[in-house]
Amino acid sequence: MTDRAALEFRLNELLEPGRFKDYGPNGLQVEGRAEVRHLACGVTASLALIDAAIAAGADAILVHHGLFWRGQDGRVTGWMKQRLARLLSADISLFAYHLPLDAHPTLGNNAQLGARFGWLADRRFGEQDLGFSAAMAPTDLGALAARLREVLGRGVTAVPGDGRPLRRVAWCTGGAQGYFEAAIAAGADVFITGEISEPQAHYARETGVAFIAAGHHATERYGVQGLGDQVAQDLGLSWQFIDVDNPA
Numbered sequence: 001m002t003d004r005a006a007l008e009f010r011l012n013e014l015l016e017p018g019r020f021k022d023y024g025p026n027g028l029q030v031e032g033r034a035e036v037r038h039l040a041c042g043v044t045a046s047l048a049l050i051d052a053a054i055a056a057g058a059d060a061i062l063v064h065h066g067l068f069w070r071g072q073d074g075r076v077t078g079w080m081k082q083r084l085a086r087l088l089s090a091d092i093s094l095f096a097y098h099l100p101l102d103a104h105p106t107l108g109n110n111a112q113l114g115a116r117f118g119w120l121a122d123r124r125f126g127e128q129d130l131g132f133s134a135a136m137a138p139t140d141l142g143a144l145a146a147r148l149r150e151v152l153g154r155g156v157t158a159v160p161g162d163g164r165p166l167r168r169v170a171w172c173t174g175g176a177q178g179y180f181e182a183a184i185a186a187g188a189d190v191f192i193t194g195e196i197s198e199p200q201a202h203y204a205r206e207t208g209v210a211f212i213a214a215g216h217h218a219t220e221r222y223g224v225q226g227l228g229d230q231v232a233q234d235l236g237l238s239w240q241f242i243d244v245d246n247p248a
């Protein structure tokens with residue numbers, strides 16, 4: 001058992017959110033009860049996740065995608081009202097860490113995704129060094145896509161480059177298709193992220209560097225589990241990961 005403030009302190013100590021320029025507030029977003037025994041972790045603070053966490057008897061929820069983002073109009077209506085009402089009436093805290101959780105060198109989304117494939121980053125690239133890159137045993141796009149499908153349990157979108165053997169992989173979880181050009185500049189043979197937009201297929205064909213979109217949700221399931229497990233050990237909590245499937 002611990003208290004909310006100690007949990008927040010430990011999370012901040014591990015992730016150092018002050019080092020990042022982010023799209024929303026990192027840390028405690030909604031304050032619940034002081035005592036914390038059980039922590040529920042998930043990718044996004046959706047109503048389904050909140051309800052499942054309450055049903056599981058959680059005192060706090062830890063997510064990658066919280067409730068508050070730059071550019072929101074600030075009104076507590078519709079889905080925002082529903083989610084906040086549920087959190088507040090259950091007196092359950094919501095902690096959210098966005099870019100600091102992507103970036104953490106061992107616990108984060110990128111590091112934990114890489115670990116599932118045996119990729120240990122020896123280079124970082126892109127804005128705020130969020131992109132990871134590693135050497136790997138040479139492979140081809142078909143084999144790499146098949147491994148991703150198997151580990152992540154979903155289909156992937158793979159755009160071939162020039163067919164060269166893939167010896168250097170670069171990756172950045174979530175909606176990081178905008179990092180493709182930085183990955184190319186950093187010497188990647190293939191770049192993996194969660195989503196694809198229209199331009200990336202052309203860049204792949206024109207630069208020869210292959211591109212794979214493996215799912216925003218699917219690529220971001222692992223950081224919050226690494227972090228949840230770590231703080232649970234540090235503070236003597238029980239914890240669980242709640243997966244709310246998302247086709248995106």
Ligand SMILES: [Zn+2]
Nearest residue numbers: 065174175220
């Ligand atoms: Zn994301």
